[in-house]
Amino acid sequence: MKKVRFICTLLVAKMVLLATKIFRFTGSMISGKIAVMLQKDFVKYFTNVDFNKVIFVTGTNGKSTTTNLIAHTIEEAGKNVATNTEGANMMSGVASTLIKNSSLFGRFNKEFLILEIDERSLRNIYKVLPGKNLCISNLQKDQVQRNGDPDFIYKMFSDTINKDVTLFVNNEEPRSRALEDFAGKSIYFSMERNSKSFEKDDFYTVTLPCPKCNHKIEYEYYNIDNIGKFKCTNCDYESNDKPNVIITDIDYNEHTFKCGKDTYKVSYINPFYIYNYAVCIAVCKHFKIKFNDIQKGFSCFINPADRRETYKYKGKTIRYLRIKQENPETFQNALDTVARDNMDKAVFIGLYEIKDFPPAYTNTFYFFDCNFKGVVESNVEQFVSFSRTVCYDCANRMIYDGAPKDKLKIYNVEDDFDTIFETLDELETDNIYIITGMKPYKKIKAFFETKQ
Amino acid sequence: MSSEINLAWMYPDILNLHGERGNAQAFKHVADLLRIELNIDRIDDIEAKIDFEKYDILLFNCGELKVVPTMVKYLKPQLKKLKKYIKENKTIITTGTTSAFLGKKATRIDGKEIEGLGILDLEFKERELVIGDDIYFELDDGTEITGSQIQMVDVNINNEKPLGTVKYGYGNNGNEEEGCIKNNVIFTNCLGPVFVKNPWFAEKIIRQICELKGIEIQNNGELDYEIEKESLKATKEFIENKNNIIK
Incomplete structure (x- = not known):
């Protein structure tokens, strides 16, 4: 009976999908939303899904880029891939992806199913789609209004992960790596200390509690904020000395790195990306995809989720960095990018109230x-x-870290960019950085493109 | 008697959820403005024996509920000294779910109970739904405090005295009570760097300690809180313009 209901729901969903294409509606998830509304466990009834070739990608930061990269690379290696590249990462998005890639009777028609999964949705999605491969980029503080603290998500993950699951985890990120205790097999990806690694010796530097014993975690060095070679000050939990995939010989100028004996050349390169490449290599190797095919994928990868843009405005170079609000790691990454540029500059930061949901x-x-x-x-x-x-x-916050008050301007305005950027004309420097969350992106882009 | 204030920043790496290292910085900042010597010691080792004689403020920032049993385990053998510290009207500041270590018990979603030190008559119950919202409350003397709370527990303070009265927000459990105060043990649900955003609260605490210790405050002029006052005004305006709250 449920199967009959599934076929009927799928037909409705396919018609909705067709209609959205004909009428060019935006929103990739409408068909999936309707399907899940009509049948809660709709996803469960698709056939011909090889769970061994279902790859979930989740975590706090880097989900979209990692999913896009893995899907693109495996596809470039000649495999058939279905993915939710539009970032539709909840149940309805997964349903939409399956609707698009299946026959009228729900037979999945691709070899690989590679899905970005929202952290909070993993548990429910796994119940109807028990994929056997789970990549976790990292587990950090994020969107505290819905996620509370990282342990809230950790518990959801640990409830879901079981001995059927092969886990791909960052060897230098203590929280997500601790999920190894629940998986059948863990594959560790890693990056060696490199020219962009750093140490922290500030009195106010803080780390995190050990996920296994609640004592202090110490870092020997960091590759990204809160990600680096670590060890617990109490128990024997620490970064693995022999990870499965380790990126070495990173040359940020030449855009190259090594993994084992292979040298890769890539278009995007920074520590965040290196970890994305590392997990992608780990997944590809797991599926016996060879170096040449992986390199082919990396060579032509274009990241639709990249959050950096540059504009020209009255002879000035505007470097616009977008972050996820309420997400310290992406904000710190943007700040580090600015800090690494020692040229004279002006820095505009626009962080808004949080209006994701009431x-x-x-x-x-x-x-x-x-x-x-x-x-x-x-x-x-x-x-x-x-x-x-x-x-x-x-x-x-800037004053607390030493910004002189006389060099600081504050504008309590929303989206009044004529006022906010009026000071640009008065500045001697031509080197301008802007950091904002996602919300004002389109308006700021339009502002500078119009002025251009 | 010492002419300086000593603050123990308790387990900074373990109780590190919402940028609350800013609270330690705020006490230093306000003390500098008052021209008072304030020393901060990090107590990094959760197993450390605390020198209660030395400290005037024990600052416990917000951490995950899961670390509370470990805190209780290592503080319990020091309970007698901790009680003496409190009896001497010395200050303890604790924010968010961490405060469960001072209470009687915390009940997790799965029904498991975490036993606290029982210093305050508080009971915590973990929530299924996280409440993230602004909070605006007033202390007894009318001091206005704004900030945000990420409420993962409901708090019943039983017969203890609330720290303040909620003007907007969820507070302890959706009633008008916010936090708790007993002697100079202060618990608030207002998270993050609450003392950065409300330096007048830190100043009030520092002034009380100075009075207790007979420390002469060098700067008796009005302190420069221009930006913080603008923040208070803007936050109150923002709150006044919204009418949504999850109970």
Whole structure:
């Protein structure tokens, strides 16, 4: 009976999918949303899905890029791949992907199913689609309004992961790596210390509790904020000395790195990307995809999820970096990018109230998870904090890390970019950085493209 | 009597959820403005024996509920000294779910119970649904505090005295009570760097300690809180313009 209902639901969903194509509706998930509304466990009834070739990608940061990279590389290696590249990473998005890639009777018609999965959705999706491969990029603080603390997500993951699952985890990220205890097999990906690795010796530097014994975790060095070679100060939990995949000989100028004996050349390169390449290589090797095919995929990879853009405006170079709000790691990464540029510069930061879902609120916690000192000490002619309400807290954070008040402008305005960027004309420097969350992106892009 | 204030920043790496290292920085910042010597010691080792005689403030920032049993395990053998510390009207500041270590018990979603030290008559119950929202409350003397709370527990303070009265937000459990205060043991649900956003709260605590210890405050002028006051004003405006709250 349920199968009959599934076929009927699938037909409706396929018609919806066709209609969205004909009428060019945006929104990739409409068919999936309707299907899941009509039949809650709709995803469960697709046939010909090889669970050994279902790859879930989840984690706090890097899900979209990692999913796109793995799907692209496996496809370039000549395999048939279905994926939710549009970032539709909840149950309805998974349903939409299956609707698009199946026959009228629900027979899945691709070899691999590679899915970005929202952390909170993993448990429910796994119940109807028990894929055997799970990649976790990292598990950090993020969207605290819905995720609470990282342990909240950790518990959801540990409830889901079981001995049928092969886990691909970052060897240098303590929280997600601890999920090894629940998996049947763990494959560790890693990056050796390199020219962009760093140490922290500031009095106010903090790490995290050991996921296994709650004592302090110490880092020998960091490759990214909160990700690096670690060890617990109490138990024997530490980065594995012999990870399965380790990236070495990283040359950021030449865009090359080695993995084993193979040298890879890539278009995008920074520590975040290196970890994405590492997990991709780990997955590809697991599926016996050879170096030449992996390299072929890396060579022509274009990341639709890249969050950096450059504009020209009245002779000035505007470097626009977007972050996920309430996400300290992406914010710190943007700050580090600015700090690494020692040329004179102006820095505009626009972090907004959080309006992802009701109630909107003014959380500014994550400013203090990040360090601004590197930026403050990197020849900044002017600091600007803009946005409604939280601009003052952001400005204060910069002051706490040493930004001189007389170099700081605060604009308590929303989207009034003529006012916010009026100071650009007065600046001596031609080197401008803007950091914002996703919300004002389209308006800022339009502002500079119009002015251009 | 010492002319300086000593703050023990308790387990900074373990109690590190919401950028609350800013609270340690805020106490230093405000003390500098008052021209008072304030020293901060990090207590990194959760097994450490605490020198209660030395400290005037024990700062326990917000951590995950799962670390509370470990805290209780290592603080329990020091309970007698901790009680003496509290009796001497010395200050303890604790934020968010960490505060369960001071209470009687915390009940997790799966029904498992975490036993606290029983210093305060508090009971915590883990929530299925996280509440993330602004909070705006007033202390007894009218001091206004704004911030945000990520509420993963409901808190019943039984017969203890609330720290403040909620003007907007969820507080302890959706009633008008926010936090708890007993002697100078302060618990608040207002998370993150609450003392950065509300330096007048840190100042109030520092002034009390100075009075207790007979420390002369060098700067008796009005402190420069221009940006923080603008933040308070903007946050209150934002709160006034919204009418949504999850109970």
